[in-house]
Amino acid sequence: MNKRGHVLNAVLLSIGLGYVLDPSGDVSTFATIAEVFLPVVLGALFPDVDTAFGKHRKTLHNLPVLLIFLAHPVYHGGNLQWVWLGVVTHYVLDIVGSKRGIALFYPISSTEYGFPTGVTTSSDRAEAVTVAITLFELAAIAALVYVLPTYLPPQAAEIVANTTNVVV
Numbered sequence: 001m002n003k004r005g006h007v008l009n010a011v012l013l014s015i016g017l018g019y020v021l022d023p024s025g026d027v028s029t030f031a032t033i034a035e036v037f038l039p040v041v042l043g044a045l046f047p048d049v050d051t052a053f054g055k056h057r058k059t060l061h062n063l064p065v066l067l068i069f070l071a072h073p074v075y076h077g078g079n080l081q082w083v084w085l086g087v088v089t090h091y092v093l094d095i096v097g098s099k100r101g102i103a104l105f106y107p108i109s110s111t112e113y114g115f116p117t118g119v120t121t122s123s124d125r126a127e128a129v130t131v132a133i134t135l136f137e138l139a140a141i142a143a144l145v146y147v148l149p150t151y152l153p154p155q156a157a158e159i160v161a162n163t164t165n166v167v168v
């Protein structure tokens, strides 16, 4: 997926995430969108930095890199906690939305994983595919936030309750 696709994906995801976390639709929803917007867009653009150095779709397109971002909020907190989601959505878009795929297990393995159903980045269907994938991601996030907490251990449910407006 090209830069335009990743930005479109991140913008739509931020708006959707704002409504998932705070469905009221009033000022607080827009405050939530503003809060997640910058970190999600930053995270969504970050992996393609490896077009400038290293090996594209390998150096910054793998699970060890994602782990670094997942660990980051543990130490720093703030709204940077959403950068990892931007990185995840970038990976999903490259795997599902494009033919080539990414090297998830780099540097252990250079094999690139992608869905054969993906379209090339220059395809005129790329935007429709991006929107469809974003909607799927939002459905998955909504399920995680609203359905899963009832099955979570109390401590994990507390974290969800503290970071969202969802009453667990």
Ligand SMILES: [Zn+2]
Residues within 6 Å of the ligand: 001, 047, 048, 057, 061, 090, 094
């Ligand atoms: Zn990429």
